Amino acid sequence: MRPHKHPPASEFVLERVLYALSDTIRLGIVQHLARVDAAACGDLDGGRPKSTVSHHFKVLREAGLVWTENTGTTHMNRLRRADMDSRFPGLLAAILRQSGASDS
Amino acid sequence: MRPHKHPPASEFVLERVLYALSDTIRLGIVQHLARVDAAACGDLDGGRPKSTVSHHFKVLREAGLVWTENTGTTHMNRLRRADMDSRFPGLLAAILRQSGASDS
Numbered sequence: 001m002r003p004h005k006h007p008p009a010s011e012f013v014l015e016r017v018l019y020a021l022s023d024t025i026r027l028g029i030v031q032h033l034a035r036v037d038a039a040a041c042g043d044l045d046g047g048r049p050k051s052t053v054s055h056h057f058k059v060l061r062e063a064g065l066v067w068t069e070n071t072g073t074t075h076m077n078r079l080r081r082a083d084m085d086s087r088f089p090g091l092l093a094a095i096l097r098q099s100g101a102s103d104s
Numbered sequence: 105m106r107p108h109k110h111p112p113a114s115e116f117v118l119e120r121v122l123y124a125l126s127d128t129i130r131l132g133i134v135q136h137l138a139r140v141d142a143a144a145c146g147d148l149d150g151g152r153p154k155s156t157v158s159h160h161f162k163v164l165r166e167a168g169l170v171w172t173e174n175t176g177t178t179h180m181n182r183l184r185r186a187d188m189d190s191r192f193p194g195l196l197a198a199i200l201r202q203s204g205a206s207d208s
Contacts, residue, residue: 014202019126022119094198098118 004061004068009083012064017088020063021095026056030065033079034096041075065092108165108172113187116168121192124167125199130160134169137183138200145179169196 021027029044045053057077060066064087067078084092125131133148149157161181164170168191171182188196 014199015126015128015131018122018131018199022123022126024119027119027122088202090194090198091202094194095118095122098192098195 003070006061006067006080007064009064009080009087012084012087014088014091016063017065017084017091020059020065023056023059025052026060027095029056029060029077030079031096033066033077034081034092038076038078041077044077107174110165110171110184111168113168113184113191116188116191118192118195120167121169121188121195124163124169127160127163129156130164131199133160133164133181134183135200137170137181138185138196142180142182145181148181 021030025046025048028046032044033039041053041057057066057068057075061068064080064083067080069076069078081092125134129150129152132150136148137143145157145161161170161172161179165172168184168187171184173180173182185196
């Protein structure tokens with residue numbers, strides 16, 4: 001399995017982050033990851049088809065929100081909170097604190 | 105000219121706001137409106153075709169970010185900052201403060 005690509009924080013783009021979080025499923029994944037240290041894709045897919053979930057994780061990784069590591073046959077995902085905070089201070093917290101947001 | 109539709113703050117949807125701001129042109133319009141009381145579409149279009157700009161304003165209105173009033177033949181646009189702050193406290197400020205954002 002090839003390792004996933006993750007942009008460095010210096011290459012995060014605000015519009016891309018906002019786009020990644022503009023989808024209910026992806027926002028739910030990020031909200032879930034904000035509450036745990038790491039989670040396998042299977043814990044985050046909500047029973048959705050693998051191809052759909054793979055696409056959402058790709059969008060989240062490319063925006064810089066999620067770091068995925070392959071450990072054996074499992075993909076473990078972490079929220080890149082420190083990187084996001086260093087590039088866009090206060091942004092992630094402001095989005096995650098909105099109570100109207102849907103949850104995973 | 106028919107009046108535009110504007111959702112009440114109670115109907116704002118977080119994902120829709122983030123989507124509206126995930127486009128460089130729309131983000132630039134909102135950043136511009138954050139610095140002025142109101143602006144005509146012509147001040148905000150950056151020389152882009154009217155149909156393109158009309159679409160962007162529609163997305164911004166439907167998300168609740170912009171209020172458009174027809175005054176004669178001119179459309180005057182305002183940022184709905186108070187409504188946005190009441191529904192999603194701190195969100196707009198956190199997005200507008202990111203220095204990496206493109207500007208209009």
